[in-house]
Amino acid sequence: MTxxxxxxxxxxxxxxRDLKFSYPDGRIALAGVSFKIYPxxxxxxxxxxxxxxxxxxxxxxxxxxxxxxxxxxxxEVNPDNVFSIRSQTGFVFQNxxxxxxxxxxxxxxxxxxxxxxxxxxxxxxxxDKTLGELNMTDFKPRAPHxxxxxxxxxxxxxxxxxxxxxxxxxxxxxxGLDPRSSTQLIDVLFRLKDEGKTMLVATHDMHLAEEIAxxxxxxxxxxxxxxxxxxREILSDTAFLARNNLIHEHSHFHELRRHGHPHSHLHHEDxxxxxxx
Ligand SMILES: Nc1ncnc2c1ncn2[C@@H]1O[C@H](COP(=O)(O)OP(=O)(O)O)[C@@H](O)[C@H]1O
Ligand SMILES: [Mg+2]
Numbered sequence: 001m002t003x004x005x006x007x008x009x010x011x012x013x014x015x016x017r018d019l020k021f022s023y024p025d026g027r028i029a030l031a032g033v034s035f036k037i038y039p040x041x042x043x044x045x046x047x048x049x050x051x052x053x054x055x056x057x058x059x060x061x062x063x064x065x066x067x068x069x070x071x072x073x074x075x076e077v078n079p080d081n082v083f084s085i086r087s088q089t090g091f092v093f094q095n096x097x098x099x100x101x102x103x104x105x106x107x108x109x110x111x112x113x114x115x116x117x118x119x120x121x122x123x124x125x126x127x128d129k130t131l132g133e134l135n136m137t138d139f140k141p142r143a144p145h146x147x148x149x150x151x152x153x154x155x156x157x158x159x160x161x162x163x164x165x166x167x168x169x170x171x172x173x174x175x176g177l178d179p180r181s182s183t184q185l186i187d188v189l190f191r192l193k194d195e196g197k198t199m200l201v202a203t204h205d206m207h208l209a210e211e212i213a214x215x216x217x218x219x220x221x222x223x224x225x226x227x228x229x230x231x232r233e234i235l236s237d238t239a240f241l242a243r244n245n246l247i248h249e250h251s252h253f254h255e256l257r258r259h260g261h262p263h264s265h266l267h268h269e270d271x272x273x274x275x276x277x
Contacts, residue, residue, distance in 0.1 A: 013198040021066035029055040031223035047219030048245035053202035090160030094171040096152040100144040150181030
C-alpha cells in the first residue's frame with residue numbers, strides 16, 4: 001500500500017514521536033526516534049546489533065518506559081493501559097524462550113485467551129484455528145522446551161496470533177533458523193501481511209526485509225532513524241548498508257535482486273533456494 005503522508009494521526013497504526021530511552025546503567029539505546037506506520041503496512045526495522053531495535057519494540061508495548069510519545073491505534077501507551085495494549089498487540093520476543101513457559105504447546109497457546117477471560121472451550125477453539133493456520137496442529141501435546149528454535153518461534157507466533165491482534169511486533173523472527181524454517185516462517189509472515197495485519201519486524205535479515213517490507217526504517221549507530229523509505233531504494237544502496245554495518249564492505253546484496261520477486265513468494269516451489277545467502 002502507499003502511505004498517505006497527509007493522513008490524520010488518528011488513522012495511524014503506530015506513531016512514535018521523539019522517543020528516548022536509556023538503560024539504568026546510563027547507556028543510551030534510543031536517542032529521539034520518530035516514525036509513523038499506517039494500518040496494514042508491513043514495515044521492517046533494520047539496524048546493526050545494538051542499534052536499539054529490541055529496545056524500541058519493548059517500549060512500544062510498555063514493557064520499557066521511555067520519554068516521548070507512543071500511540072498504538074490512536075491510543076497513547078501509558079502505565080494505565082499497558083494491559084489492554086498488550087492484548088491487542090501481538091509480540092514475538094527475540095528469544096522465544098522468554099514467552100514459552102507451559103508444559104505443552106496447547107497450554108501456551110490458550111494461556112492468553114484464558115487470561116482475557118474466555119472460557120476454556122472458546123480458548124481451545126481459537127487455539128485449534130491458529131495452530132491449524134500455522135500447520136502446527138500436531139504440536140499441541142509437545143513440550144515447548146523440547147522444540148527446535150524454529151518451532152519455538154512459530155509457537156511464540158501462535159501465542160501472539162491467537163489473541164487476534166491488529167498489530168504484530170516481531171523481533172528477529174528468522175534469527176537462528178535454518179534456511180527451510182526461515183522460508184516457512186517468511187511464508188507465514190507473507191500471508192499475515194496479505195491478510196492486512198500491521199507488522200513491524202525488527203531484523204537485519206536482508207532477505208526477510210526484501211520479501212515482506214512495504215517500507216524499511218533504519219536505526220543507525222546514533223540511535224535515531226537514519227533512513228525511512230522504499231525497500232528497493234534502501235536495499236540497493238550498498239554504500240548506505242555498509243556504512244550502517246548491515247552488510248560487509250565488499251558484499252553485493254543487490255545481486256540478490258536479480259531474481260528478486262518479492263510478491264510472488266507464495267508461488268515459490270519448495271525447492272526454491274536463495275543461493276546468494
Ligand atoms: N538490559 C540492558 N542494560 C544495559 N544496556 C542494554 C540492555 N539491553 C540492551 N542494552 C544496550 O542498548 C543498546 C540497544 O540494544 P538493543 O535494543 O538490544 O539493540 P538491537 O536489538 O538493535 O540489537 C545497545 O547498546 C545495548 O548494548
Ligand atoms: Mg535485538
